[in-house]
Amino acid sequence: MATGIREAILSGEFVPNQRLVEADLAERFGASRAAVRAALLELANEGLIERVQNRGARVRAISLQEAIEISELRMVIEGLCAAKAAERVTEDGVRLLTEIADDMRAAVAAGDVFGYSRLNERLHRQIREISGQRTAAGVLERLRAQSVRHQFKLAMHPGRPAVSLPEHLAIIEAIRDRDPEAAERAAREHLRSVIRTLPEADRTRPHGNGLAP
Template sequence: MGDVVAGIREAILSGEFVPNQRLIEADLSEQFAASRAAVRAALLELANEGLIERVQNRGARVRAVSLDEAVEITEVRMVIEGLCAAKAAERAGEADVAELRSIGEDMRAAVSSGDVFGYSRLNERLHGRIREISGQRTAAGVLERLRAQNVRHQFRLAMHPGRPQVSLPQHLEIIEAIAARDARAAERAARTHLRSVIETLSQIERRRAP
């Protein structure tokens, strides 16, 4: 069942399965070469994670997250990612710092060349490495689940004009605070970055409103 759960989760994260899309057990069984029972159990687990929802008499579908919920999710991320940044500042070795700075330089180059998708991938890589360096496995698990729930809004955020230019200096500030082994500054920089995410999500929604 684990492979089926991972496969459906990745399909949601990658955008292959989109919000409100119906998930038909027979189709999933064929796609993931799994029994109907395994697919049913996987859908139940993913429903518990908040990635899908069961609809009476209509089966399962990918859960759509509203702006209000996306903001709540980001507020929780702000606290937990601040914790991870602080822990990373306390634990980072020289090799870790060098790697974070290298990612930062790659992000700078992506912004300069207008590579939005490359910047988005580097963004995920940076946040992932900070979580790993922090050693906070519980926090990492929670953040991965929250990220999966919020994937649609994260995509909109990545595509928002000018967003990389805004977030780049915020990411570089987090990196340098970790490099300086300044836990308070790292936590503050991470929170500032996530607060900016919330503000931008609200701007995107206002622009979409009729």
Template sequence: MPEERPVVAGIREAILSGEFVPNQRLIEADLSERFAASRAGVRAALLELANEGLIERVQNRGARVRAVSLAEAVEISEVRMVIEGLCAAKAAERATAADIEELRGLGERMRAAVASGDVLGYSALNERLHRRVREISGQGTASDVLERLRAQNVRHQFRLAMHPGRPNTSLPEHLAIIDAIADRDPDAAERAARAHLRSVIGTLSEVGAADAR
């Protein structure tokens, strides 16, 4: 395995978890020590992550975590709407009985999290549901693209999760995706996934309007 692979995975995970925040400088020497990698390995990892859009290189300043604007977050969600619709449709075609049972179980856990006010728990289940739909779809290329987009948009995803009333709005949207896949109805699954992402875009706009006030 090339030396930079664990460094790429480690930095990506730190960004996804919020440990590395937008505009934070990434010091090669610190990363080299943290991941027990050579400076050359760290530089190669940073180049790959720059190609993914997760970090940016600043002349004479090194690398930093790239900050995604609200306008770009909306664009990312518009792209996700198309690709996640595809994945939901494929999942409806390919889901096994065990897959459907698992998705139903996730839906019940999401319902319980909303009922108990467990926002962070609901957010984690939300991400797991989207990941399982991608996996069930068998669309490897789509999954890779969506994972990169999710990583770029992680800050805005967290803000969405914390937006008042958002779990109560998104729960029925997620349950509709599950129901369509369980019914093995690709068209309904695609419509449900697209409707959910339209709702995400609408909420992003609400968050932006609140920030502007």
């Protein structure tokens, strides 16, 4: 139940400040009102929705300042994951990262913003898997979900793929070289770039959702 609502928020079907009516959700997902209430409580604990007195639940709108703070926290955690990935990467992991790097270069060369963003998300997920940091991975997923609208604006910001590509390639190279310090440094620099760009990207008005920076 919570998974279905969460996916609707991440896909942009449910937008910030949209009311979530228990009866409508119960009908849509074929669930009881009790199951809906439990799911909404779970998502409220994740920071995806908020309960408004006498008005029920709505999708929580994340401010620019919150998005920056989330990115600052991601900078620390993703740096840790990159360092651990550099320590633990196998030859299969190196091969997968190399394939992603090649595909990212091709997407940027072709101007495929959506394809590049999907590869971007795949890369970050692969690094988390290689790192073996399951707790960190769970935290990062919740943080990503909370700031998904700002991430989409950033992904759509003109010229962003050309900026983030070398940043991602630097992370991949450090992990393939099994250099934890360089991997953490590259991951942190990527998130610093995100933080610098967020205010400008926040002024754009993209259509759709589901992309990564």
